[in-house]
Amino acid sequence: MIKLYDYYRSTAAYRVRIALNLKGVVYSQAPVNLRKGEQSHPDYRSLNPQCLVPTLETEDGRLLRQSLAICEYLEEVYPQPPLLPAEAIGRARVRALAQAIACDIHPLNNLRVLRYLSTALDAGNPQQSAWYHHWIHKGFEALESMLATDPQAGRYCYGDQTTLADLYLVPQVFNANRFEVDLANYRNIRRINDACLELAAFDRARPERQPGASSGEAG
Amino acid sequence: MIKLYDYYRSTAAYRVRIALNLKGVVYSQAPVNLRKGEQSHPDYRSLNPQCLVPTLETEDGRLLRQSLAICEYLEEVYPQPPLLPAEAIGRARVRALAQAIACDIHPLNNLRVLRYLSTALDAGNPQQSAWYHHWIHKGFEALESMLATDPQAGRYCYGDQTTLADLYLVPQVFNANRFEVDLANYRNIRRINDACLELAAFDRARPERQPGASSGEAG
Incomplete structure (x- = not known):
């Protein structure tokens, strides 16, 4: 199952949650508490060298970063319903x-x-x-x-x-x-x-x- | 001809110039002097409400803003050589x-x-x-x-x-x-x-x- 490293109040993670919901993709969540600094822990840094959320882990373990890149990826892999016009x-x-x-x-x-x-x-x-x-x-x-x-x-x-x-x-x-x-x-x-x-x-x-x-x- | 509103030292405009050159697209340039505040003049604001460069004007007069959006547009309209991998x-x-x-x-x-x-x-x-x-x-x-x-x-x-x-x-x-x-x-x-x-x-x-x-x- 796709896993989303997020934080409830991160606006960047919020965008990706909406995209996943719109596409009907089932995913699990791994919260990273930004207030507690968990984004800078070595474990998370190894997933996301920018120490930012979100990070999306695909079913085969690939790590995707940056909300725009993740949304474009979801658009390409799950084209329906489209998030971009045709033209x-x-x-x-x-x-x-x-x-x-x-x-x-x-x-x-x-x-x-x-x-x-x-x-x-x-x-x-x-x-x-x-x-x-x-x-x-x-x-x-x-x-x-x-x-x-x-x-x-x-x-x-x-x-x-x-x-x-x-x-x-x-x-x-x-x-x-x-x-x-x-x-x-x-x-x-x-x-x-x-x-x-x-x-x-x-x-x-x-x-x-x-x-x-x-x-x-x-x- | 495609027209690029840019400023020589704007890094955002610089990206689009490279994309146009890589794609072999011939374009004209309309400099907007950021140091002199020309980006905030009403004439330019009507082209780009964010008062930022670059703005790309297509041959049929459509106005495109935001360097990433412009580069993705160029990639779609002029697919060769590609700026993104296939997968x-x-x-x-x-x-x-x-x-x-x-x-x-x-x-x-x-x-x-x-x-x-x-x-x-x-x-x-x-x-x-x-x-x-x-x-x-x-x-x-x-x-x-x-x-x-x-x-x-x-x-x-x-x-x-x-x-x-x-x-x-x-x-x-x-x-x-x-x-x-x-x-x-x-x-x-x-x-x-x-x-x-x-x-x-x-x-x-x-x-x-x-x-x-x-x-x-x-x-």
Whole structure:
């Protein structure tokens, strides 16, 4: 059985859980507690030299890293239902939306970066929060503009079928809510997020439904 | 003709130039001077709401954003020579290497982030430099480890044909050199970078060979 090394609150792992659910792939979960630093233990480092989650272990023991690469792999190996449109131009649109989140929002706001701000730059909670909010707003303003002007946007980010872009949107909205970002101005982002969460594949992937989520830890 | 909105020193644009050269696609260039803030002008914002380079305009006027999405598009529309291996597992490996750079190194070190450190967090040049070096080393240590242990690594990141991973490696090494990062410990990264730069497609994409590079501006 496919095994996913994840952490309930990791947005990168959350994307892969949605992809696996949408594809109907049965998988087991191996939680890696980022708060406790388990991602840096030698055992996990040997699986993922970047010491990041997720890592996906295939049935024959191959190790895949990076959520985008994993989702593209799932798309190739389990083509139904598709996460990308059939036409190259549509595929490029969907990938660009996903990457606007994967490359230009998320990496700036993950745990290791907030920790560096605190330890090396002496940034207190208000400055860390301002940093987080700044990059979310910068990214969401662009994303909202792309969704508002793209004639291809529909019930979801691209048309009326869920795509790779939605897999990236929903976890990022979850993360923004966790950091109490005001999303009032992002009508399309909120609308699409709500529509996605009505689907069982998205709902089952929610952080609060994962192993480890009920441990009541702070932060 | 395909038009690429780029900036000679943007590593994201550099990747796309290499891809276009490898595919033998003839294209024109429209420089967007990031130092002068041209990426935020309304004219450019209407092309790319993220106000980032590159943007690729297809022959029929479609606008594509995000370097990874653009490279995947080029791979689909101009399949020869391939930038990805034929097998899903190999494709996932190559994409993970590219994304380790695209998601976990580059976004932390680009111009807008260094500017925020300076303006909002009062970080002086030594702190900005320490920040830059920290994320390069963090990323390159993992990348070097992946390249050193992957039996598929060859003359290039994956075997003896250039792939998407090499398109990401070479611009990131250029950037690291520009910020005077000591790369002595990254034997495989340096070796592959040197091998790539012997190829005309990589050589012609070098920042110093682009329009705008000879303006002698500082920074």
